[in-house]
Amino acid sequence: xxxxxxxxxxxxxxxxxxxxxxxxxxxxxxxxxxxxxxxxxxxxxxxxxxxxxxxxxxxxxxxxxxxxxxxxxxxxxxxxxxxxxxxxxxxxxxxxxxxxxxxxxxxxxxxxxxxxxxxxxxxxxxxxxxxxxxxxxxxxxxxxxxxxxxxxxxxxxxxxxxxxxxxxxxxxxxxxxxxxxxxxxxxxxxxxxxxxxxxxxxxxxxxxxxxxxxxxxxxxxxxxxxxxxxxxxxxxxxxxxxxxxxxxxxxxxxxxxxxxxxxxxxxxxxxxxxxxxxxxxxxxxxxxxxxxxxxxxxxxxxxxxxxxxxxxxxxx
Amino acid sequence: xxxxxxxxxxxxxxxxxxxxxxxxxxxxxxxxxxxxxxxxxxxxxxxxxxxxxxxxxxxxxxxxxxxxxxxxxxxxxxxxxxxxxxxxxxxxxxxxxxxxxxxxxxxxxxxxxxxxxxxxxxxxxxxxxxxxxxxxxxxxxxxxxxxxxxxxxxxxxxxxxxxxxxxxxxxxxxxxxxxxxxxxxxxxxxxxxxxxxxxxxxxxxxxxxxxxxxxxxxxxxxxxxxxxxxxxxxxxxxxxxxxxxxxxxxxxxxxxxxxxxxxxxxxxxxxxxxxxxxxxxxxxxxxxxxxxxxxxxxxxxxxxxxxxxxxxxxxxxxxxxxxxxxxxxxxxxxxxx
Numbered sequence: 001x002x003x004x005x006x007x008x009x010x011x012x013x014x015x016x017x018x019x020x021x022x023x024x025x026x027x028x029x030x031x032x033x034x035x036x037x038x039x040x041x042x043x044x045x046x047x048x049x050x051x052x053x054x055x056x057x058x059x060x061x062x063x064x065x066x067x068x069x070x071x072x073x074x075x076x077x078x079x080x081x082x083x084x085x086x087x088x089x090x091x092x093x094x095x096x097x098x099x100x101x102x103x104x105x106x107x108x109x110x111x112x113x114x115x116x117x118x119x120x121x122x123x124x125x126x127x128x129x130x131x132x133x134x135x136x137x138x139x140x141x142x143x144x145x146x147x148x149x150x151x152x153x154x155x156x157x158x159x160x161x162x163x164x165x166x167x168x169x170x171x172x173x174x175x176x177x178x179x180x181x182x183x184x185x186x187x188x189x190x191x192x193x194x195x196x197x198x199x200x201x202x203x204x205x206x207x208x209x210x211x212x213x214x215x216x217x218x219x220x221x222x223x224x225x226x227x228x229x230x231x232x233x234x235x236x237x238x239x240x241x242x243x244x245x246x247x248x249x250x251x252x253x254x255x256x257x258x259x260x261x262x263x264x265x266x267x268x269x270x271x272x273x274x275x276x277x278x279x280x281x282x283x284x285x286x287x288x289x290x291x292x293x294x295x296x297x298x299x300x301x302x303x304x305x306x307x308x309x310x311x312x313x314x315x316x
Numbered sequence: 317x318x319x320x321x322x323x324x325x326x327x328x329x330x331x332x333x334x335x336x337x338x339x340x341x342x343x344x345x346x347x348x349x350x351x352x353x354x355x356x357x358x359x360x361x362x363x364x365x366x367x368x369x370x371x372x373x374x375x376x377x378x379x380x381x382x383x384x385x386x387x388x389x390x391x392x393x394x395x396x397x398x399x400x401x402x403x404x405x406x407x408x409x410x411x412x413x414x415x416x417x418x419x420x421x422x423x424x425x426x427x428x429x430x431x432x433x434x435x436x437x438x439x440x441x442x443x444x445x446x447x448x449x450x451x452x453x454x455x456x457x458x459x460x461x462x463x464x465x466x467x468x469x470x471x472x473x474x475x476x477x478x479x480x481x482x483x484x485x486x487x488x489x490x491x492x493x494x495x496x497x498x499x500x501x502x503x504x505x506x507x508x509x510x511x512x513x514x515x516x517x518x519x520x521x522x523x524x525x526x527x528x529x530x531x532x533x534x535x536x537x538x539x540x541x542x543x544x545x546x547x548x549x550x551x552x553x554x555x556x557x558x559x560x561x562x563x564x565x566x567x568x569x570x571x572x573x574x575x576x577x578x579x580x581x582x583x584x585x586x587x588x589x590x591x592x593x594x595x596x597x598x599x600x601x602x603x604x605x606x607x608x609x610x611x612x613x614x615x616x617x618x619x620x621x622x623x624x625x626x627x628x629x630x631x632x633x634x635x636x637x638x639x640x641x642x643x644x645x646x647x648x649x650x651x652x653x
Contacts, residue, residue, distance in 0.1 A: 137556070140522070140524055140534075141522060141524070141534055141536075141552065143470060143536070143550050145468065145566065147566070147568060147573075180518050180520075180538065180644060182518075182538055182540050182546050184465055184466060184544045184545065184546045185463075185465045185544050185570070186465050186466070186568065186570065188465060188466045188546055188568070190466070190538055190546050190548055192518060192520050192536060192538055194520065198522070200520050200522055200536070202536050202538075202548060202550065204466070204468060204548060206465075206466055206568055208568060208573050209462075209569075209570060209571055209572060209573075210572060210573055216573065217573075218566055218573075218575060220564075222470060222472065222550075222562060222564075224472055224524070224534075224552060224555050224556075225556070226556060227556055228556055228557065228560070229472060229474075229555050229556070229557075229560040229562060231562050231577075231579070
């Protein structure tokens with residue numbers, strides 16, 4: 001990647017925080033050259049920089065060398081248009097998209113598609129590193145809780161679930177083969193997953209009414225492998241439990257995990273937009289996590305016991 | 317004075333005998349008057365360790381002892397019906413290790429025999445006596461976290477049953493399967509926590525220790541309640557290394573949450589605008605057997621009622637079926653009591 005910054009347009013209601021906006025506008029390899037305001041992306045919470053406003057992608061593409069589009073809310077039609085124009089796209093998981101729309105999205109190009117994930121969170125980076133070290137052997141079973149404080153919405157639940165599924169696959173190297181799920185108040189979504197190679201896992205997503213970010217909710221991964229037991233918790237001291245040794249306690253991250261995630265995604269988008277043929281683009285993989293979400297929601301809604309466990313399409 | 321005859325001298329009996337010693341030390345008027353096990357060496361060893369002179373290989377000798385008012389049955393589950401019915405017919409109050417039996421016919425026979433004889437029957441659903449679980453129950457009942465909608469408990473351990481391939485616990489004919497043997501604890505706890513009976517059970521099981529195991533040494537269970545509540549229970553033995561252990565519980569309510577794990581130095585973190593901590597000590601068998609003795613002394617219905625123990629078994633049998641079939645199983649709506 002050269003020293004010149006890659007032109008990027010941002011769109012959507014805005015980032016989660018002012019800090020995230022700082023990261024967007026201050027990235028080493030990406031330069032925000034304008035804000036795209038469409039009918040579905042009105043004036044946002046944090047878009048307050050003095051950059052040009054565009055009313056459509058065609059107008060934005062007049063910027064010489066435009067290569068990247070950052071969405072803070074998914075817009076499938078706009079993403080397909082951008083990808084076809086060779087513009088790399090980062091978008092949150094389009095949980096409301098139909099299977100047909102997802103299919104179109106997954107085959108669009110030549111721009112690279114990146115769908116938001118949390119693999120850059122300190123907890124998952126640490127987990128992946130430890131699993132790949134071999135110290136814990138082969139992942140057998142996992143339990144992931146992502147109970148987040150703050151406002152509750154089904155959109156947030158579904159996006160969190162997709163990211164959680166992707167996280168488990170990322171950490172373990174396994175894929176989901178079937179799912180049984182249950183939904184409940186406070187946007188609870190509990191998934192019981194069959195994984196490839198005989199693995200299995202649970203994912204629990206919900207919203208906690210406790211709004212103190214440090215004190216409320218639960219973001220914890222428990223992984224039992226053939227050689228050891230791994231327990232990692234985000235935003236709290238992390239514990240690696242190997243009882244044959246003295247348990248070691250360490251804190252990683254030390255800040256809001258979301259910022260690590262957004263910075264990592266920006267790096268990925270820059271790499272994908274610059275030259276990396278694969279980039280770190282995870283579009284197709286996240287689309288599979290979306291399929292798991294759809295199966296889970298179908299399972300939760302299905303009254304008959306026979307239909308509650310749904311086999312998914314083969315790994316792409 | 318309540319003189320107790322303890323029948324079955326396997327692993328769990330030692331925890332019971334320790335608890336009786338603590339109860340005596342705390343001033344409770346109880347004495348273990350004899351122990352029995354068909355494996356005479358085990359009974360003798362237990363007698364030596366706890367200074368109990370009356371050591372038998374035939375439990376019926378304890379039933380013949382008129383000074384013994386109650387029996388504590390720690391024998392494997394298949395023996396429960398014979399021993400409990402005989403004890404009731406001999407006029408002894410009965411404490412039974414969980415599960416009450418391996419099938420509902422046996423459970424009903426035990427309950428009927430105790431009712432007919434007018435003796436107390438209590439089953440050792442010990443998890444509800446664990447300090448953290450009691451604290452969680454108090455937290456929920458107080459309304460501190462509003463309406464509880466989700467709860468998750470996690471027990472993962474390197475423990476494996478003693479006896480290797482000969483362990484009765486890994487033989488489903490002897491144990492009913494791990495969902496009956498240990499799932500019964502979790503089911504009983506959640507029914508009591510929510511005071512509601514699940515209407516759907518789904519279990520995924522795995523054989524971590526060996527694919528040749530006839531029982532699931534790992535399972536997770538999703539309990540669905542008509543109210544909209546959900547409970548997730550994760551239970552595993554055979555974790556590596558053998559001394560690994562992690563326990564946790566989390567309850568999410570409409571107005572707060574409670575969170576405990578075994579790395580938090582016995583603290584239940586509660587957040588309903590504030591964070592409180594309670595020190596929790598392991599004392600489940602002490603509390604459980606104390607509750608049994610209280611009910612014998614007072615002639616009251618024990619805190620674990622026979623119908624609750626039967627319900628836990630019924631649901632555990634369903635859970636075992638779900639684990640083996642891979643299918644969720646629906647249950648009729650009914651009240652908890």
